[in-house]
Amino acid sequence: MIDVEGLTRYYGEKRAISDVSFHVKEGEILGMLGPNAAGKTTTMRILTCFMPPTSGKATIGGYDIFEHSMDVRRITGYLPENPPLYTDMSVTDYLDFVAKLKGIDKTKRKTEVDSVVEKAALGDVQTRIIGKLSKGYKQRVGLAQSLLNNPKIVILDEPTVGLDPKQIIEIRELIKNLRGEHTVILSSHILPEIEQTCERVVIINDGRVVAEDTPENLMLRLKGGERTQLQIEGKETDVKKALNSIKEIKSFETTADDKGIVNVVVESEKDIRKMLAKNIVGEGLGLLELSTDRFTLEDIFLHLTTKEEEVA
Amino acid sequence: MKEIFAIFQKELKTSYYSLIAYIVIGLFTAIAGYFFFSQLSYFVEMAFREMMMAQQYRMQPRPMNVNLMLVRPFFGVLATISLFFLPIITMRLYSEEKRLGTVELLYTTPVTPMQIIIGKFLSGVALYIVLLIPSMFFQILLFVYGDPEFWPIFSGYLGLILMGSAFISIGLFISTTTENQIISAIGGFALLLILWVIGFSASFVGPTLGSVLSYVSIINHFEDFSQGVIDTSHIAYYLLFISVGIYFSTKMIESVKWRA
DSSP, X not given: XXXXXXXXXXXXXXXXXXXXXXXXXXXXXXXEEOOTTSSHHHHHHHHTTSSOOSEEEEEETTEETTTTHHHHHHHEEEEOSSOOOOTTSBHHHHHHHXXXXXXXXXXXXXXXXXXXXXXXXXXXGTTSBGGGSOHHHHHHHHHHHHHTTOOSEEEESSTTTTOOHHHHHHHHHHHXXXXXXXXXXXXXXXXXXXXXXXXXXXXXXXXXXXXXXXHHHXXXXXXXXXXXXXXXXXXXXXXXXXXXXXXXXXXXXEEEOTTSEEXXXXXXXXXXXXXXXXXXXXXXXXXXXXXXXXXXXXXXXXXXXXXXXXXX | OHHHHHHHHXXXXXXXXXXXXXXXXXXXXXXXXXXXXXXXXXXXXXXXXXXXXXXXXXXXXXXXXXXXXXXXXXXXXXXXXXXXXXXXXXXXXHHHHHHHTXXXXXXXXXXOHHHHHHHHHHHHHHHHHHHHHHXXXXXXXXXXXXXXXXXXXXXXXHHHHHXXXXXXXXXXXXXXXXXXXXXXXHHHXXXXXXXXXXXXXXXXSOHHHHHHHHHHOTTTXXXXXXXXXXXXXXXXXXXXXXXXXXXXXXXXXXHHHHHO
């Protein structure tokens, strides 16, 4: 449904995102996780045609964001980080205006507005002036706006930021209800939130995608200890032999290419890099590369989970 | 087209609910009324004097032209007050969207920058026409108590609306450059004032540049309208002006998108 390929965006000299790629399947909820200023908003703004990328390509529902930007906009609903609300309009007037912008026919507009009012549970406040609503309600009006015209794709930028715990739970429930009907991209800098609502997570840090997996696997990776990546020159069987002799290894995977280089991912309880190096070199194999991806991920997770208190 | 109308309607609704529009209309009418009253008093005084003179010398009083002595200067006054008040109408047109962050909504829904700008421009023009309506009552008074010619009044309003639209297209352009309404109003006013007075220097700068300057000057093209002359070259001037304003506003919001 959404294919993002190598998106890069510069603001003047400063690089906001670099080579961001990911894919979202139809009906899936994808979480975009990353600390503040990691490039989440930039990525979303590019996908919603708010601004073009410096380089790279993205298609949404088969439409290129650059060449068929109007078609992309027609099938996409977007809730920016600060909900774009006209504070002196009433909720229904506002939704009616957005419905017009989205080109919904006069005959269908009323039912369309009513349906998003119901989805976002705005029934009690629909005649109130938006400026007088609480933050939580404003956020819901923003969400309602993004759901107008029943878009295939809904992009939500930090939909729960600045809300109190009760409101957060409500918004999360609303998002969960979108599953299946809509393809959703949702950004957050809070790990538990992503864990609860999303099927898959893309972690962005410093403008780059550092991991893409299910929330469960990411947690496992984190809790499951060390992951060491090796690049070894030699025969695959010899590599396996060398690794099998280390008791501390929990599991490992090898992939050999035709140039005689074997790529290995080793999982273990603790740091065994020294032992790995000794054994591989001892077996007469060429150790080309040895690295661990523990640090980046853990750092980010630490950053994310300690940033804001966990909400039950 | 539907999108333009949606934006147009929304802008008018916002004005309808905002205090600024009422204050502007109220003050505009009050100031116009003050000038009308003083011009009328002067006219009446002159008329009395004519009558007395005629009686004294036992001859017919000289005819006095209402259009020439009242209607024409009054249009000049309306044009001048518009210069001060239109930047207040245009200041929020786009700056407000930037401040509220609603540009993110406009840019991500299937609406083109051109549609946004035209919708906003038309709403400004509509509000300006509403602003002028109370001043028409003064003219109606003239018809009740006197016998002015109709067409100069019609052409005067046509001229005012064209000139006002040109003002609005410039004010709108300034509004697209900033999210601060005060800067938007002051910038708009300054630019309009420059375009207004640029013709004054026409006589000092030599014939070629002088004729260019007096052509560019936004007020020079209005004078014929207030005299009852509808000249297509003046209409063309204002339409060109409006197109340029709309074009630059559109480019401005497109370029902001690219620079971000």
